[in-house]
Amino acid sequence: MTVHNDTVDNAKSTPDQEQPYRELGLKDDEYQRIVGILGRRPTDAELTVYSVMWSEHCSYKSSKVHLRYFGQTMTEEMGSKLLAGIGENAGVVDIGGGDAVTFRVESHNHPSYIEPYQGAATGVGGIVRDIMAMGARPIAVMDQLRFGPADADDTKRVLPGVVAGIGGYGNCLGLPNIGGETVFDETYAGNPLVNALCVGTLKVEDLKLAFASGKGNKVILFGSRTGLDGIGGVSVLASETFEEGAERKLPAVQVGDPFAEKVLIECCLELYHSGVVVGIQDLGGAGLACATSELAASGDGGMRVNLDAVPLRAENMSAAEILASESQERMCAVVAPENVERFMAICAKWDVNAAVIGEVTGEGDRLVITHNGEVVLDAPPSTIADEAPVYERPWARPAWQDEVQQQVGVGKHANLRETWLRMVASPALCSRDFITQQYDRYVRGNTVQAKYANSGVLRINEENNRGVAVSADASGRYTYLDPNMGARLALAEAYRNVAVTGARPVAITNCLNFGSPENPDVMWQFREAVHGLADGAVELGIPVSGGNVSFYNQTGDVPILPTPVVGVLGVIEDVEKAIGHALPARNDEEFTLLLLGETRDEFGGSIWQEISGQGLAGLPPQVDLGNEERLAEFFVGNGSVSAAHDLSEGGLAQALFETLLGSGKGAQVDLTGVHEDAFTAMFSESASRVLVAVSQDRADTAVQRATEAGVPVTVLGTTNSTGDITVAGETVTVAELAEAWHATLPQLFDHAMAPNSPA
Known part of the structure; x- marks a missing residue:
């Protein structure tokens, strides 16, 4: 077969030859611009080359005008530890002692819908090569996944292939998968999100x-x-x-x-x-x-x-x-x-x-x-x-935004026990073991925390035990209700997840998943999220080291929930002293449980709002990032903490269950100091909160340290060896919660989760 090979000389001699530039995604004026650059037809x-490099994916032509805000807001002090930042293959951070860490997250959304296994697998491969290109050894991966409803037929097609692709590629590379999220929502049906993160390590001079x-x-x-x-x-x-x-x-x-x-x-x-x-x-x-x-x-x-x-x-x-x-x-x-x-x-x-x-x-x-x-x-x-067209797409606050944000009364259930069991069994909060058990978490031997952990924790330097903690978080529900606050909440959660391990947060990365940039509503959401994230980074004093934008995530005219995935990297000087999320299984010791932070009646975008079918409305939780900084200071170098679990989706109820899971312990919990309403105390998703367990002889010291740090603290009660949790006069066993928590995904996907590698 002969393939036609158009040459520059031929292009000069055939100026009127028609070319399929529209089919390649180029607009009329873009094609004419190329002709002007070259002085002839291409x-x-x-x-x-111009069509692929001027595509949205490669050129950021619709997002660049807003992404510049990251650079405009970053201070010299914030960027002082960045060896490479926005515009490079991945951000690189000097973590001290001659060590550097690089991390980045990217999307492979559309390919993963078309061919789930290879789409997800090559998403992992691509982000790993970004890390390699910085001179680093890739040491771990994470993933942020979004699918349609858990019981939808197409989810049962896409999810097994995506999970098998991530596991198949990452496991074969010998890279531990140290964390991530799997979220189900109807807006992701027909447009799943597959965001892959990779972490690498190098010496500063090897950049x-x-x-x-x-x-x-x-x-x-x-x-x-x-x-x-x-x-x-x-x-x-x-x-x-x-x-x-x-x-x-x-x-x-x-x-x-x-x-x-x-x-x-x-x-x-x-x-x-x-x-x-x-x-x-x-x-x-x-x-x-x-x-x-x-x-x-x-x-x-x-x-x-x-x-x-x-x-x-x-x-x-x-x-x-x-x-x-x-x-x-x-x-x-x-x-x-x-x-x-x-x-x-x-x-x-x-x-x-x-x-x-x-x-x-x-x-x-x-x-x-x-x-x-x-x-x-x-x-x-x-x-x-570098010179693709830059578009200032029209953007405007949607006409429906005010109506959606109108505060709505959230119906609450009188039976805490029944609600708790329903919450932990929901696809939103149930165990992801059925997915993550396909990933190797501990290969290479330097994974310190992974399974169920707030953050993945890795040893970077085997001589001095210096390490890093990494978390990535997002809530499309929060961001839909308030894009600026939603991005701040994603940043706050990732920052908090890193901080509660005892690590000091040092850098941010992101993957911004949105609908069509040609929709002014979407562009407003995008702009607001960028500003929320950039301003939040300034308030926390840590730089955005890089990121990725994925547009056109929608089915027909319906965009996905705006989903800004935010990753945070933290440094911990001795990973052997990292704080875990769960109580140690020591039957001879009981612990005092403390709640750090303030609980308010905040249910907009919450999991309770979702599973109770009350519709997505209201305002999301409001976050003051100064409170997150104070929490972080409480945990750095704090040797009195036996376990710490951040509160986010599912509120105190979910954190309490996951903290006690596997410890053989129960707890007697007093909610009177948390909120006047027991339901709100248990299921509100107010930000800047952490559940802490300390040895009983260290409780006073922990309370004093929190008070001195300006962090509100409430003594919830103590653990016991019964395995029962008693709250507001109702009792549920950890075993009951665990059974409900574990059962959901196997029941939904068992038939579909056999090895799903390519033929």
């Missing part, structure tokens, strides 16, 4: 960045061969203008090979430690088109690339196909000529394919790409990578 390859510098330096593509998978959307290859002959069968979702990536990780680390890498970029979205244009645009000279040198796994691939392919497990490096032989030898040692595909030319702002001996792309790389 070739097939150029049109492909790597994506740029092509140094005239004569070679560009080396290494890793898996390039194939036809992952050429997304209505690509250039669907048009007869771009292909002659039989129709090709192109998998729209990338196909991952975790074993190839595992070897690639080790190969990259040896390359870094050998000092043979000048610049590095992973190949993810937009493939080689992105890697070459971004490396060239960030460098100090032009670049020339020969596609004939790219190792292929399909015959007769056109230049457009090679550039747009999103085949997985590939990296692109810039290497000095004298180090090429050593680079190739290291790749050969690890049995990793590598090929010199180009060089830095020093010809200024010019990227030249050849194929079959002819020039198929000749353009300024900055116009591809």
